[in-house]
Amino acid sequence: MGEAIVITxxxxxxxxxxxxxxxxxxxxxxxxxxxxxDTDIGLRNLDVVMGLENRIIYDLVDVVEQQCxxxxxxxxxxxxxxxxxLPAAQTKDKAAIDPSDMEEIVEExxxxxxYVLIDCPAGIEQGFKNAVAGADQSIVVSTPEVSAxxxxxxxxxxxxxxxxxxxxxxxxxxxxxxMQNGDMLDVDEVxxxxxxxxxxxxxxxxxxxxxxxxxxxxxxxxDSKASIAYRNIARRINGESVPLMNFDxxxxxxxxxxxxxxxxx
Amino acid sequence: xxxxxxxxxxxxxxxxxxxLTFILDDQCSYNELLTELHEKLSEEQYRLDxxxxxxxxLFLGKRYLDDQQIADLKEQIxxxxxxVIDDIRSDVITVEEAENxxxxxxxxxxxxIVRSGQVIEIRGDLLLLGDVNPGGTxxxxxxxxxxxxLRGIAQAGISGDDRSIICAATMQPSQLRIADILRRAPEKxxxxxxxxxxxxxxxxxNGQFEMVLDQLQRVAKLRPELNDEWNVxxxxx
Ligand SMILES: Nc1ncnc2c1ncn2[C@@H]1O[C@H](COP(=O)(O)OP(=O)(O)OP(=O)(O)O)[C@@H](O)[C@H]1O
Ligand SMILES: [Mg+2]
Numbered sequence: 001m002g003e004a005i006v007i008t009x010x011x012x013x014x015x016x017x018x019x020x021x022x023x024x025x026x027x028x029x030x031x032x033x034x035x036x037x038d039t040d041i042g043l044r045n046l047d048v049v050m051g052l053e054n055r056i057i058y059d060l061v062d063v064v065e066q067q068c069x070x071x072x073x074x075x076x077x078x079x080x081x082x083x084x085x086l087p088a089a090q091t092k093d094k095a096a097i098d099p100s101d102m103e104e105i106v107e108e109x110x111x112x113x114x115y116v117l118i119d120c121p122a123g124i125e126q127g128f129k130n131a132v133a134g135a136d137q138s139i140v141v142s143t144p145e146v147s148a149x150x151x152x153x154x155x156x157x158x159x160x161x162x163x164x165x166x167x168x169x170x171x172x173x174x175x176x177x178x179m180q181n182g183d184m185l186d187v188d189e190v191x192x193x194x195x196x197x198x199x200x201x202x203x204x205x206x207x208x209x210x211x212x213x214x215x216x217x218x219x220x221x222x223d224s225k226a227s228i229a230y231r232n233i234a235r236r237i238n239g240e241s242v243p244l245m246n247f248d249x250x251x252x253x254x255x256x257x258x259x260x261x262x263x264x265x
Numbered sequence: 266x267x268x269x270x271x272x273x274x275x276x277x278x279x280x281x282x283x284x285l286t287f288i289l290d291d292q293c294s295y296n297e298l299l300t301e302l303h304e305k306l307s308e309e310q311y312r313l314d315x316x317x318x319x320x321x322x323l324f325l326g327k328r329y330l331d332d333q334q335i336a337d338l339k340e341q342i343x344x345x346x347x348x349v350i351d352d353i354r355s356d357v358i359t360v361e362e363a364e365n366x367x368x369x370x371x372x373x374x375x376x377x378i379v380r381s382g383q384v385i386e387i388r389g390d391l392l393l394l395g396d397v398n399p400g401g402t403x404x405x406x407x408x409x410x411x412x413x414x415l416r417g418i419a420q421a422g423i424s425g426d427d428r429s430i431i432c433a434a435t436m437q438p439s440q441l442r443i444a445d446i447l448r449r450a451p452e453k454x455x456x457x458x459x460x461x462x463x464x465x466x467x468x469x470x471n472g473q474f475e476m477v478l479d480q481l482q483r484v485a486k487l488r489p490e491l492n493d494e495w496n497v498x499x500x501x502x
Binding site for chain 1: 378381383396401416
């Protein structure tokens with residue numbers, strides 16, 4: 001029986017979809033079987049970032065409405081046999097699914113996959129409730145900005161009321177020079193405000209955007225810092241304790257990140 | 266001798282520096298009491314229609330009066346135009362009132378982070394073992410003590426008690442409120458006149474009905490009622 005992890009943020013555009021795709025890819029790289037579920041009905045884009053949009057025939061709503069079987073709607077990744085995607089519906093009504101539908105689908109996926117990663121839409125509305133319904137664990141993504149942290153805090157409060165493990169944090173799009181100048185919150189401040197376990201920090205990197213546009217997840221790149229960050233997050237999800245030693249060479253900010261792991265260990 | 270003269274008086278009036286104290290018998294019936302009060306007030310020496318305002322305190326002993334009875338009593342006495350009733354005191358309260366007082370003075374301990382969008386409301390005092398994050402709110406009818414960082418909103422004395430205080434280990438609130446007195450954090454560029462410590466600070470309402478922040482040690486002195494002395498044993502070695 002696999003584990004279902006929902007990736008949330010509250011605020012839009014902070015990198016939920018990017019995080020879902022790259023953790024999924026990085027987990028697949030370690031040989032785990034992974035199903036990605038896009039619950040952002042009406043605004044689907046997990047398929048685009050993975051370069052799979054042309055292969056979509058059925059979607060999540062079709063499965064709920066029993067237009068097809070779950071297995072028929074799953075799209076196999078180009079790179080990994082063990083990685084599949086259940087796309088969101090582009091055009092259908094959001095009200096078409098409710099939390100109990102999601103629970104059923106996620107339960108079924110957990111039987112066949114080691115990890116089920118659920119990409120949550122922004123906000124705290126119905127879409128959030130659906131995405132959270134079947135999850136056993138949660139990841140909260142935030143950028144080091146005051147407004148993103150505020151929304152992440154709201155989400156953490158809601159997740160703490162759910163019957164699942166305490167949420168874990170990914171700080172995305174960190175920029176070393178801004179943090180060092182104090183123009184941006186540093187990872188330290190984000191972690192101390194949210195007071196949840198830090199799963200990893202990902203630098204802001206143009207290659208992430210380029211990779212998304214190419215439909216080729218950055219986690220495939222063996223050299224980029226962002227990719228290494230995602231791979232390390234995947235290993236931590238797998239239960240490995242990964243120090244941030246080889247994560248970066250010089251940056252002070254990342255030394256701070258290291259400190260957090262040092263404390264927990 | 267008539268019967269009236271042999272039994273002890275039901276209303277004893279004593280003059281004090283601050284005015285008059287009425288000590289009312291707590292064994293006779295309420296009607297007897299009112300009758301005698303009326304008689305007393307008609308006596309020449311207590312005809313207080315003219316002259317300076319007289320302040321009066323009433324002691325009811327072990328008699329319980331409900332709201333209606335207290336209103337009647339007040340009316341009876343203030344028929345005499347120049348009397349002000351300062352205080353009505355009784356040695357007894359109902360079980361319900363006792364229970365309410367207990368609830369109002371109880372300390373509720375809470376180990377939690379109050380996150381953005383969350384509102385925690387407490388009857389009595391709040392002892393929070395955690396932070397109030399920006400966008401989070403804690404409310405209490407009594408005092409608020411935070412053993413963490415206060416970065417959101419704290420409202421103490423929400424049913425009107427302006428002697429309530431708010432303390433936090435780290436005091437960086439977005440808004441403070443005690444009874445109906447409000448204070449918000451200075452915005453960027455705004456100057457704060459008073460000295461700020463931010464660590465272990467305490468907010469209270471001063472005599473001018475302004476909210477002031479000061480060091481915990483000093484505020485604690487201004488609020489002696491915070492002491493539960495009856496429960497403290499000091500051991501001198
Ligand atoms: N670490 C990063 N470095 C640079 N760009 C990034 C990074 N992470 C995400 N982005 C870019 O930010 C944009 C938003 O990312 P993404 O779509 O993953 O956010 P989201 O939280 O899923 O948004 P939505 O709320 O709309 O679903 C994308 O253009 C993405 O390529
Ligand atoms: Mg998205």
